[in-house]
Amino acid sequence: MIPLSIPEIRGNEWKYVKDCIDTGWVSSVGSYVDLFEIKFAEYVKAKKAVVTMNGTAAIQLALVTLGVGEGDEVIVPSLTFISPVNAIKYVGATPVFVDVCRDTYVMDAEKIEELITPKTKAILPVHIYGHPADMDMIMDIARRHNLFVIEDATEALGSEYKGGMVGTVGHIGCYSFNGNKLITTGAGGMLVSNNEEYADRAKFLSTQTKVVLENKAFYHPEVGYNFRMPNLLAAFGVAQLENIEEFLKVKRSNAKYYNKQLNEVKGITIPVEKEWVKNCFWLYSVVVEDEYGIARDELIIRLKEKGIESRPFFMPIHDMPPYKMCKRGNLDVTNDLYNKGINLPSSVGLTHEDINLVSEVIKELGKGK
Ligand SMILES: Cc1ncc(COP(=O)(O)O)c(C=O)c1O
Missing domain, CATH: 3.40.640.10 (Type I PLP-dependent aspartate aminotransferase-like (Major domain))
Incomplete structure (x- = not known):
């Protein structure tokens, strides 16, 4: 796994x-x-x-x-x-x-x-x-x-x-x-x-x-x-x-490598890094758009079949029982990202071979059913 x-x-x-x-x-x-x-x-x-x-x-x-x-x-x-x-x-x-913002998720x-x-x-x-x-x-x-x-x-x-x-x-x-x-x-x-x-x-x-x-x-x-x-x-x-700088270096370089692999996949929106920030890419996350071959939840299942753990974006809190009554603005982007966002493997120990494997599955499934 x-x-x-x-x-x-x-x-x-x-x-x-x-x-x-x-x-x-x-x-x-x-x-x-x-x-x-x-x-x-x-x-x-x-x-x-x-x-x-x-x-x-x-x-x-x-x-x-x-x-x-x-x-x-x-x-x-x-x-x-x-x-x-x-x-x-x-x-x-x-x-x-x-x-939240559609591109940064925050x-x-x-x-x-x-x-x-x-x-x-x-x-x-x-x-x-x-x-x-x-x-x-x-x-x-x-x-x-x-x-x-x-x-x-x-x-x-x-x-x-x-x-x-x-x-x-x-x-x-x-x-x-x-x-x-x-x-x-x-x-x-x-x-x-x-x-x-x-x-x-x-x-x-x-x-x-x-x-x-x-x-x-x-x-x-x-x-x-x-x-x-x-x-x-x-x-x-x-x-x-004592090792945090090294961990960060690996995370950032792995995100760059993921981006290179997934950049051209139709229907996959890769994460951004605005010019005014440095992103630690704690969890490398992409958005599975409607144009992608299959829906996000199906992608999670298909990745799991190949031994790859992934997770949907956070389920919004505003619909959960303790917070249903709380005030809110329009939350269209929140709901949309929850339905389409996915976190991909991001451990510091992740290798380029691992990323190749994850990316190959995503590329293959992106071609359609
Ligand atoms: C966004 C966010 N806030 C707060 C926490 C709380 O941290 P802890 O689990 O250490 O209480 C976590 C993670 O666990 C988190 O992801």
Whole structure:
């Protein structure tokens, strides 16, 4: 089977995890926790980073840190993994769904303003599959309407927007280290900010707002959260981060190779990379247009028969039971992309032979039934 996206573990993971076990520093305090935060902040060029137990927790933490809560509205795409939408719900706010761009699959900044009401508190762009949203326009809207911007950069670690790292343009950025992401800790997440006050507040909230008094008793001035990552996993993350540049190089070169193979296939729209971004191509994704020989779902089945794993684009969240009643703009592009988009194998370990095999199947089926 050629998998969709599996981890690449080839560095110091064993060594650093063993170090935690040998020294007994396995829990949520330890040198690797600090090191992972420092190294990650350095990598994305953010002032500070706060490690969390997963990406969803990082997004929830970002919302709480910025004071988003009961009665507030947050503008978010419907074409996304459900995490950011659930996180909005966890804090008592309401998601408002905005459409996406047909070519980049991410939040259509031109459709945000019509959804803004006096209740709107934040905009939450989700850079799905790697391509960054139009952050200049989003930040400009946010400034004019006095809103916060939280970037869900879980799928775009390593992508760049106008020379800066994705996740560092908004007030807070969030990442995930789930097993299918560019780098993994098994499960984990990170929150970053260029505003030290936000980052410090996030750290405080994520550690049960614990204050250690002079007599060593714990005092908690607010309701906090245990969103900490254990040292064991942070050690794994430090090792993964050491190889991130290499991983990115492979991803980008594989996307280029895919493009070369699929560019001429009638009815297959290959992914774009706008001139103002660098796309990490976390999941190499194409759109199966009506002119293609078979429908997207049939293509998924036929790829599976050849031992190739693929996946449809995210099922839009606005039609799911918990969110059916939420406000939304026109979501035609979202629905269209859900029906036609497909993620193809994208692991760092993917070879050109694998890509040749996937491409041959797509080319062959494209000729019709
Ligand atoms: C777009 C998006 N947001 C948030 C998350 C949440 O990350 P986690 O699974 O680490 O909670 C994921 C992935 O899992 C994701 O794909």
